[in-house]
Amino acid sequence: MFSKKFEIFLLPVISVFAAMLVGAILIFSVGENPLVVYWIFFKNSLFSLNGIGYTLFYATPLIFTGLSVAFGFRCGLFNIGAEGQLYIAAMAVTLVAIWLDGWSAWFIIPVCMIVSFIAGGIWGGIPGLLKARFGGHEVINTIMMNMIAWSLVNYLVVGPFHREGTQILETDFIPEAARIPRIHELIPIIPKTLPLNMGFVVALLACLVTYLILWKTRWGYEIRAVGISNSVSKYAGINVNKNIVMAMFIAGGFAGLVGISEVMGYRYTFHDSFSSGVGFIGIAVALLGRNHPVGVILAALLFGALIRGSLFLDLNFDNLSKDLVMVLQGVIVLFVATDKLFKKLLSYVGIRGKEA
Amino acid sequence: MMFAVRLQQITKRFAQTLANDAVDINIRQETIHAIIGENGAGKTTIMEILYGFYQADAGEIELFGKKKKIASPQDAIRNGIGMVHQHFMLIPPMTVAENIILGMEPVSRSGVLQLTQAEEKIRKLSDDYGLEIDPQIKVENLSVGLQQRVEILKALYRDVEILILDEPTAVLTPLEVKEFFQILRRLKAQGKTIIIITHKLEEVLEISDDVTVMRNGKKVGELPTSEATANILANMMVGREVLFELNKTPVTPGKTVLKVEDLCVTVDDKPRLKNVSFELKEGEILGIAGVEGNGQTELVEVLTGLRKLDSGTVWYLGDDIANLSARKIRELQIAHIPADRAAHGFLSTYSNADNQILGFHYRPPFCRKNGFLDFSRIAKNAEELVEKFDIRPPLADIPTGTLSGGNQQKVIVARELSQQPRLLIIAQPTRGIDIGAIEFIHQQILDLRSDKVAILLISAELEEIRSLSDRTLVMFEGEIAGEVSSDTFDMEKVGMMMTGHH
Numbered sequence: 030m031f032s033k034k035f036e037i038f039l040l041p042v043i044s045v046f047a048a049m050l051v052g053a054i055l056i057f058s059v060g061e062n063p064l065v066v067y068w069i070f071f072k073n074s075l076f077s078l079n080g081i082g083y084t085l086f087y088a089t090p091l092i093f094t095g096l097s098v099a100f101g102f103r104c105g106l107f108n109i110g111a112e113g114q115l116y117i118a119a120m121a122v123t124l125v126a127i128w129l130d131g132w133s134a135w136f137i138i139p140v141c142m143i144v145s146f147i148a149g150g151i152w153g154g155i156p157g158l159l160k161a162r163f164g165g166h167e168v169i170n171t172i173m174m175n176m177i178a179w180s181l182v183n184y185l186v187v188g189p190f191h192r193e194g195t196q197i198l199e200t201d202f203i204p205e206a207a208r209i210p211r212i213h214e215l216i217p218i219i220p221k222t223l224p225l226n227m228g229f230v231v232a233l234l235a236c237l238v239t240y241l242i243l244w245k246t247r248w249g250y251e252i253r254a255v256g257i258s259n260s261v262s263k264y265a266g267i268n269v270n271k272n273i274v275m276a277m278f279i280a281g282g283f284a285g286l287v288g289i290s291e292v293m294g295y296r297y298t299f300h301d302s303f304s305s306g307v308g309f310i311g312i313a314v315a316l317l318g319r320n321h322p323v324g325v326i327l328a329a330l331l332f333g334a335l336i337r338g339s340l341f342l343d344l345n346f347d348n349l350s351k352d353l354v355m356v357l358q359g360v361i362v363l364f365v366a367t368d369k370l371f372k373k374l375l376s377y378v379g380i381r382g383k384e385a
Numbered sequence: 386m387m388f389a390v391r392l393q394q395i396t397k398r399f400a401q402t403l404a405n406d407a408v409d410i411n412i413r414q415e416t417i418h419a420i421i422g423e424n425g426a427g428k429t430t431i432m433e434i435l436y437g438f439y440q441a442d443a444g445e446i447e448l449f450g451k452k453k454k455i456a457s458p459q460d461a462i463r464n465g466i467g468m469v470h471q472h473f474m475l476i477p478p479m480t481v482a483e484n485i486i487l488g489m490e491p492v493s494r495s496g497v498l499q500l501t502q503a504e505e506k507i508r509k510l511s512d513d514y515g516l517e518i519d520p521q522i523k524v525e526n527l528s529v530g531l532q533q534r535v536e537i538l539k540a541l542y543r544d545v546e547i548l549i550l551d552e553p554t555a556v557l558t559p560l561e562v563k564e565f566f567q568i569l570r571r572l573k574a575q576g577k578t579i580i581i582i583t584h585k586l587e588e589v590l591e592i593s594d595d596v597t598v599m600r601n602g603k604k605v606g607e608l609p610t611s612e613a614t615a616n617i618l619a620n621m622m623v624g625r626e627v628l629f630e631l632n633k634t635p636v637t638p639g640k641t642v643l644k645v646e647d648l649c650v651t652v653d654d655k656p657r658l659k660n661v662s663f664e665l666k667e668g669e670i671l672g673i674a675g676v677e678g679n680g681q682t683e684l685v686e687v688l689t690g691l692r693k694l695d696s697g698t699v700w701y702l703g704d705d706i707a708n709l710s711a712r713k714i715r716e717l718q719i720a721h722i723p724a725d726r727a728a729h730g731f732l733s734t735y736s737n738a739d740n741q742i743l744g745f746h747y748r749p750p751f752c753r754k755n756g757f758l759d760f761s762r763i764a765k766n767a768e769e770l771v772e773k774f775d776i777r778p779p780l781a782d783i784p785t786g787t788l789s790g791g792n793q794q795k796v797i798v799a800r801e802l803s804q805q806p807r808l809l810i811i812a813q814p815t816r817g818i819d820i821g822a823i824e825f826i827h828q829q830i831l832d833l834r835s836d837k838v839a840i841l842l843i844s845a846e847l848e849e850i851r852s853l854s855d856r857t858l859v860m861f862e863g864e865i866a867g868e869v870s871s872d873t874f875d876m877e878k879v880g881m882m883m884t885g886h887h
Contacts, residue, residue, distance in 0.1 A: 246756045247747045250739070257732045263691060264721070264729040265744035266712030 036375065041317050041324070043371050044364035045331065051360045052353065059348040069345050070338035079220050080337060082212070086225040088326075088333030089290045090115070090304070092232040094311025095329050096239055097153070097284035099320040101167075103243055104276035105256035110156060110171025111284035112308025113178030114149040118285030120182045121148035122292050123200050123299040124190065126207035134206040138293070141207055142231070145288035152178060153281015154274055161270035167277065175308075186301045198301035209294045228290025235283060236322035242279075252276050284308060313362045332358065387449070389414040389547055389578040390435065395444035397430055404430040406602040407444070412547075412595070414449070417569060417579045419589040419610070422599035423622055423819030425789045428582050431599075432549050435580075436468040437461040448547075467540025468549040473532050477525035482507050484524055485539045510541050514571050530561035534568070548572065549580045554588055555817075558676045559847065559880040566592050584622075584819070586615045598622055623820050631852055633831055638855070639667030641700075642808050642839035643688075648697035650683045650863075657683040659863045661697075665808075665839045670830065672854030673843040676883050680863035681843045682724070685812050688841070689721045690714040701808065715744050720806035722797055724813040724843070726790075730797040733786030737776065738767035740785045741800045770799040775825065791822030798826055802833065809833060812843040827853060847876055861885045 053063035074084045094111040101108035122145045129137045156170035190200040209227040213219035243249035254262045255272045262269050291303060314332055318324030335358065339351035364371070390412040397405040405427045412418045422428045434441050437455040446453050448464055455461050458468070475484050482504045491499045507520040516534045524532060533553065540548055554562050569579055569592060583589060589596055589610065596613055598606040598621040606621045643665040650658040658680050665671045675681055686692035688699060690711035699707040706714060715721075723729035731740045742751045742763055750762045767781035774795045776788070785796050794814070801809070811830065815823040830853060834840060844850050850857055851874050859866045859882040867882045869875070 245758060247752045247758060248756060250746050250758060254732055254735070254743070257734055258728075260728050261730065261732055261743075263711065264689075264723055265746075266690070266710065266715050268710075268712075 037319060040368045040371050045361055047364050048357055048360040052357045061346050061348055069341050073341045074334040074337035082219060082223040082225045083337045084333045085229055087336040088329040089229045089232050090287045090307045091310055091314050091329035091332050092326055093286045094284050094308050095314030095318055095325040096235055097280045098311045098315035099325050100239060100283060101276060101280040102315060102320045103256050104252045104272060106276055107168050108171055108280045109168055110153060110174045111311045112304060113175035114152040114281040114284035115287035115304055115308055116178045116182045117152045118145040118149035119288040119292050120185060120299050122288035123203060126203035127201055130204040137207045138209060141293060142289055145285045146282040149285015150278040150282035154278035157274040157277025161273045183301060186299055200299040202297050207293055208297055224295050226290060226294030228294040231289050235286060236326055240322045313358055316362060316365045387414045388412060389449060391447040393445045395431055395434060395441045397434060397439060397441050403602050408604045410597050412578060412580060414578055415573060415576055416594040417573055417592055419593035419596045420582050421584060421589055421596060421622060424791060426599040427602040428599050429551060432582055436466060436549060462543050465546035467543060467545035469536040471552045473536055475524045475532055475535060478523060480521055480523050481518055481535050482520035484535060485542050507538060510538060529556045547578045551582045558883060560884055586618050600624055619820060631827055631831060634835060636668040636834055638669040639837055641666050642702060644700040646698045649695045650687060651695050657863050661865055663858055665841060667839050668834055668837040670834055670840045670842055670854045672850035672857035673860055674847060674850050674857055674879055674883060675860035677845050679860045681860055685810055685843060688810055718807045720801035720809045722801050722811040722814060726793055726797055731785045731793060734784050736782045737785050737796055738763050738781040740796055741767050741770050745804060770803060774799040791818035794818050798829060806838060809838055809840045815849060847879060859883055
């Protein structure tokens with residue numbers, strides 16, 4: 030038998046490799062050489078300074094949404110609403126930043142960061158409140174909140190806040206003072222074209238804060254207790270409903286922080302449909318990362334690398350498109366979800382090893 | 386002599402633990418054979434191997450003199466072995482007959498269900514064995530005792546010769562136990578072989594012909610019941626001398642701690658507590674006896690802040706604490722050891738250390754003002770409690786869910802007693818735990834009594850109530866059906882009160 034800790038680390042790794050194997054079969058069946066494809070893939074995402082930078086850039090919003098889903102899971106809640114939460118937060122950040130034009134960066138940046146958290150938090154907190162107050166299921170309600178968020182931000186960017194003189198669906202740009210630095214401004218050897226920004230550092234900090242809250246404070250003790258058992262928590266005098274609302278608020282808040290990396294650090298405007306599913310990939314990130322902040326970082330890096338690598342598929346291969354990454358993501362999730370299969374396999378190998 | 390079952394050198398390993406270690410059991414045909422042992426002794430495991438639920442790693446099974454491989458429960462049934470589990474596998478809205486034929490429905494050639502035929506067969510079986518079950522009645526309308534008979538009928542319908550019963554009397558009232566034993570005797574008389582897994586020694590002595598004692602996965606003895614006494618069996622089970630008599634010193638009750646007046650609670654429009662009133666003093670143990678489901682759960686919930694009451698007052702040291710939150714009530718030094726420890730008492734994946742602060746985790750000494758937990762204090766607390774309450778294995782950082790039932794209960798008891806309670810509400814304190822732990826927990830309760838703590842003891846085990854309480858209230862259908870003091874405690878009488886007969 031493998032030790033529990035080893036298993037926690039090993040199972041996701043096996044899942045990823047199994048998914049790559051399935052991907053290889055797929056690649057082979059459309060007439061390409063899997064080894065060449067994977068080489069191109071990872072050469073461009075991991076084996077150059079520029080590639081790593083892009084991988085980190087793509088990983089940044091995934092850390093936020095992965096953290097959001099993971100935090101909810103720890104309280105026994107399935108937050109499918111990260112996508113809507115991040116859209117609302119990004120729009121809120123944009124509008125507040127534009128509104129605060131003229132203030133110094135020392136004021137405007139912290140305010141915008143807080144706004145992104147609170148806006149996402151409110152959007153996540155509403156389904157939490159509905160669950161606590163009326164028993165409405167958070168899965169249904171977060172999905173519904175996604176629909177409302179899409180429609181709302183779309184209306185705002187097409188209508189009242191559309192930037193004049195452009196066909197692109199974007200708002201006005203946020204003021205210079207609201208923009209956070211790109212990494213190349215701080216470390217000169219980084220290529221100037223790289224959009225990686227301080228949002229990545231915020232993401233790492235968010236992971237640290239999550240770890241501290243969940244495992245070092247009484248609030249985290251209660252949130253995890255509620256996640257394990259409502260009835261035990263009630264017996265222990267823990268206010269289950271309060272914790273559900275709080276966990277959904279914080280989960281939504283983390284998803285909202287995408288507004289920092291994407292609006293304040295990269296686009297400097299609200300661009301319609303900018304997210305393209307980051308909130309949903311966050312579910313996969315949380316699953317693969319075992320709902321632990323460190324796991325979330327590792328999983329987000331992997332998915333970031335996949336996104337980066339995929340951009341070179343269309344360019345280099347006739348029979349492949351970047352959709353291959355969607356397939357890989359799907360298969361990874363499938364394997365993570367069916368980890369019992371690998372557990373069985375592992376225990377079999379373990380017993381065999383002992384007898385030999 | 387013919388053996389119905391011979392288990393030879395059965396060995397079964399689960400991960401690190403050896404559940405069965407080269408166990409031999411011989412079960413004579415047409416006898417009632419008891420298998421006893423503490424929790425985790427491996428008695429259920431070996432029976433589940435016989436029933437095909439698990440496969441033994443080594444060893445052989447012989448049925449009526451022939452070697453058999455039993456690959457699945459279906460296989461076991463084909464070989465004439467039936468098992469009635471502790472938790473019934475019945476579908477309440479379906480009728481008795483529908484439940485019984487489930488999985489082997491008799492159909493005509495055209496595929497039409499032949500329910501009437503099945504009902505006929507079931508009625509005949511029921512008459513033959515005196516089970517008095519109407520096949521057309523819905524299972525949800527049957528009492529627990531009758532549901533158990535349906536489970537037995539289910540096995541008989543499948544023509545089993547060997548019937549395994551796992552802790553069959555745990556859910557029965559004293560009266561039902563008597564009837565149940567009569568049924569077992571009738572089954573034996575008609576040629577069935579019965580294996581009964583239990584930990585109740587009096588029942589073993591009363592009903593069985595032979596008894597096998599297990600401890601730590603090994604068989605430690607097999608003897609005719611006629612040669613056994615409760616002491617012999619208990620010593621074999623535990624592996625040391627067991628004291629049956631508790632060290633109960635006289636305590637003069639002090640001032641009133643808890644005074645309940647006209648408590649009424651309605652759940653889903655059904656009255657569950659009707660004008661319940663009683664008083665409890667310092668240094669007194671008040672027992673609440675009754676068949677489960679007669680309002681005890683609601684009473685405990687109301688007193689511990691888990692349920693709102695409709696009317697009435699709960700005086701605690703002179704203050705009305707009715708409808709306060711569970712946290713507020715804990716802060717008043719009222720401790721609560723719940724009936725269902727897994728559902729209420731501890732978090733299975735939390736460590737012992739974390740579980741030992743549950744409910745007190747938000748305040749000093751375990752939590753600092755800034756909200757951060759003080760892990761050195763938490764570890765120190767755990768170390769002290771693990772040692773004082775002899776929790777095994779003596780580790781503070783392993784998940785409580787991995788401990789045995791008795792040790793899980795000790796974790797809860799340790800936590801609840803660690804905060805110097807003035808009132809202890811304790812429900813089913815020894816359910817499903819082994820003799821050693823029972824002895825320990827009973828002594829803890831009596832020590833608290835000597836320390837002038839007021840104790841409300843809710844238990845379905847009359848023997849437990851009799852040996853511990855100073856006074857006993859009997860609950861029936863949400864009302865106090867009667868009161869008896871410890872010197873006039875009469876099992877028969879209390880048993881009658883529990884079923885509504887005065």
